[in-house]
Amino acid sequence: MKTTLSVSALALFAATGAIAQDLPQAESQWFTDGQSAVQAMIDRQPNTNTAKNIIVLVADGNGVGTNYITRLFDGQQKGMLGEENVLPYETPDWSSALIKTYNINAQTPDSAPTAGAMNTGVKQRFNLINLGGDAIHDDCSTVEGNELTTFGEIVTGMDKSVGFVSTARVTHATPAAVYSKTANRNWEDSVPEECDGIQTDIATQLIDQMEAGMIDFAMGGGRRHFVPEGVETDEGGSGRRADGVNLIDRATGLGAQYAWNTETFDALTTDAPVLALFNDSHMEYEADRADDDEPSLADMTKKAIEFLSQNENGYYLEIEAGRVDHANHAGNAARVVRDGVAYAEAVAMADEMTDDEDTLIIVTADHEHALALNGYCGRGSDIMGLCYDIAQHGDKHSDELVLGSDGKPFTVVGYLNGAGSVLVEQEDGTFAAPEGRPEITQEDATDLDYVQQALVPKSSESHSGEDVAVYAKGPWAHLFDSTLEQNVIFHVMHHAVTAE
């Protein structure tokens, strides 16, 4: 009986396939687009070449929800309703999977151990970078014997070049995971006295690795951590190094080129290692950046690939859009999406400049945020604005606002916690909303400085443990499938560069 049923099911499937073009929906764009998508996936052939180059692009804090608002914003900026937009890494020629981001001891991860997991192949503990599971945060005595070998060190042993780009400080968690090992992610320019002789600060580790020939290209913000206390930096700020060492001088003394603004960025050549520090702290948000002051993430990506691709043995390049995360922490979705679009442009640049035959490109995030999306909004509701009702006719939203039970409108994007909390501290120290949620206008909500409403009052909005996506193309990209632990990303990279 079972055999008969199977045969019948097959016959039905075949018959259904044969008449697909006769279906009443067959002429629909949705239907034909769906067929095209399936065909594109059928045509996708596993690439089992050995990867000469690996590029990992991380948008910090760009989980599935955050990526969603960037997709809609980008589409709406291009005149679309937004939902139908496709970011450069969302086409069928990219493989994809979901990534579980938790740390050894944290359901909600931070950027240090998550970047460390991608760079070493093992999960790590909260606030640590590239130390094994027995190392303890803030405890130097647990560093020795727990240092992990990084992907950068492995491929340096294969005579490849290593570099990174970030819009955060170069000593911040995600870029630091390419080259450093530290019991505390905040030891960017100094370590506690008891750590002397055990580990150095993160900035010193960077220059040590440039001297050792491991890092050839380092670009981002964080200049103050390389300049002595009391010494003026290039743009009038002040250095932070208590040890009095000028690490920029040390790097240039070793033969590195140094850039600190767009003009000096443009003057960089490809004949010496690069240290570029465009801001005392993080680089500017994309919304606040000026081209004549700081290069874009796409420009930095281009420069990095031009430099690193000189090595005929290949390279490993990590690129971070670091400030997607910071804008989320501020509860300011307007800057999140603008940095998100700049990231998408960097991905497109990396893809355009490389060959799928020999370069594995991985696009991912380290963690998500406590960002949440309201409903039920009609198509094309401004993703930065208020939720408009679903229209009965056509596809675009109606002109009616969707109201909460309190009779007030709300934005599409919100946060579960943060500075935008509707509960405000009262004079007696309690938190309440005596007049309910603040009223919001579309003009307020779409302002660049608008902070979305949140629930739990916190000074800074938090990460969340929700999954992020990974997208990949090039050698062995097809291994990204299903739901994976974050440290598996390293293992795909490692397999790709060592595959016979």
Add this chain to the structure above:
Amino acid sequence: MQTRRTFLIAGLAAPMLARPGRAADETLRLRELYERRGTGLSDLAANLVGERISVDGFMAPPLKAESRFFVLTKMPMAVCPFCESEAEWPNDILAVYTKRIVDVSPFNVKITTTGVLETGAYRDPDTGFLSMVRLTDASYV
């Protein structure tokens, strides 16, 4: 206390420039006082030096109790441990010197501050806070 590029043109008010159109009672956004990226005063602000203006923003947690001084920020002054290892002022802030002792407002409630726009370096004698742009004789709601 200044962070970036130290508002190099902050003292260079340009009274000869044409003033962009603005209603006298218009409330300004704090970012309108600055060039893009907080590198210096905007033409609008340069032309308003010495005038009484109103600016929207948020009161940062006061540096000193029972003071007539607070800092206005364009967004709530969030303290983000994963962004900065210590609290840092953004580039585009406004020092406010009030007529009366400051009645502290929560850091995330928008206020409108009205006062006389001043520029030039001034170090607050009580807190050591160095400001380049200020509202003086100010009040807020």
